[in-house]
Amino acid sequence: QITLKESGPPLVKPTQTLTLTCTFSGFSLTTSGVGVGWIRQPPGKALEWLALISWDDDKRYIPSLKSRLTITKDTSKNQVVLTMTNMDPVDTAAYYCARWTSSLGAFDIWGQGTMVTVSS
Amino acid sequence: DIQMTQSPSSLSASVGDRVTITCQASQDIRKYLNWYQQKPGKAPKLLIYDASNLETGVPSRFSGSGSGTDFTFTIHSLQPEDIATYYCQQYDNLLYTFGQGTKLEIK
Numbered sequence: 001q002i003t004l005k006e007s008g009p010p011l012v013k014p015t016q017t018l019t020l021t022c023t024f025s026g027f028s029l030t031t032s033g034v035g036v037g038w039i040r041q042p043p044g045k046a047l048e049w050l051a052l053i054s055w056d057d058d059k060r061y062i063p064s065l066k067s068r069l070t071i072t073k074d075t076s077k078n079q080v081v082l083t084m085t086n087m088d089p090v091d092t093a094a095y096y097c098a099r100w101t102s103s104l105g106a107f108d109i110w111g112q113g114t115m116v117t118v119s120s
Numbered sequence: 121d122i123q124m125t126q127s128p129s130s131l132s133a134s135v136g137d138r139v140t141i142t143c144q145a146s147q148d149i150r151k152y153l154n155w156y157q158q159k160p161g162k163a164p165k166l167l168i169y170d171a172s173n174l175e176t177g178v179p180s181r182f183s184g185s186g187s188g189t190d191f192t193f194t195i196h197s198l199q200p201e202d203i204a205t206y207y208c209q210q211y212d213n214l215l216y217t218f219g220q221g222t223k224l225e226i227k
Contacts, residue, residue, distance in 0.1 A: 039164075047164065047218040047221070048218065049209075049216040049217065060214055060216075062215065096164075104166075104169045104175075105154070105170055106166050106170075106211075107154075107216075108175070
């Protein structure tokens with residue numbers, strides 16, 4: 001069974017750095033064609049893809065936020081970490097991690113999401 | 121950047137109706153278009169990949185078609201459990217853009 005689970009602080013202050021961890025099981029991020037992505041969703045709004053890291057350590061970021069985002073992986077721990085600097089109230093959202101498979105070309109398995117509120 | 125225009129933003133239909141949602145890309149994305157279903161308070165679920173391929177376990181009343189810039193998602197006979205928001209998503213240029221979503225309600 002493939003699962004992903006997000007963890008991180010539910011509340012951060014403006015200007016702080018957010019660190020989110022995606023812990024997964026049932027697949028390996030050393031397998032060719034596999035990646036893990038981060039997608040967020042502000043309350044009542046649409047999904048927004050943020051970043052993706054692939055099995056070969058290729059990293060992709062949404063251009064509008066690229067300067068604030070860093071995605072890394074720890075294959076020994078089956079974890080992917082996303083950091084976002086200089087948090088603002090507009091970054092308040094549910095943050096999801098999801099597995100990407102090149103065989104489907106889609107995010108086929110999603111975590112349950114974690115809500116992050118940015119407020120002083 | 122490729123922009124995805126999804127329409128309508130919301131729609132209301134009756135059980136048994138055929139429902140159609142469209143997604144238009146700002147440039148040619150070949151077949152690289154996926155459709156997801158998101159129920160309230162839940163994570164999205166993959167329904168269709170590569171424009172027309174049904175994900176394993178997804179009911180056959182869901183289908184997708186299209187290529188290039190114009191894509192269509194259809195529910196052939198709406199069921200009460202299909203109440204959700206549906207999103208298209210492209211990945212042609214190694215960036216992964218979502219549409220703005222279509223909220224589907226039952227009449």
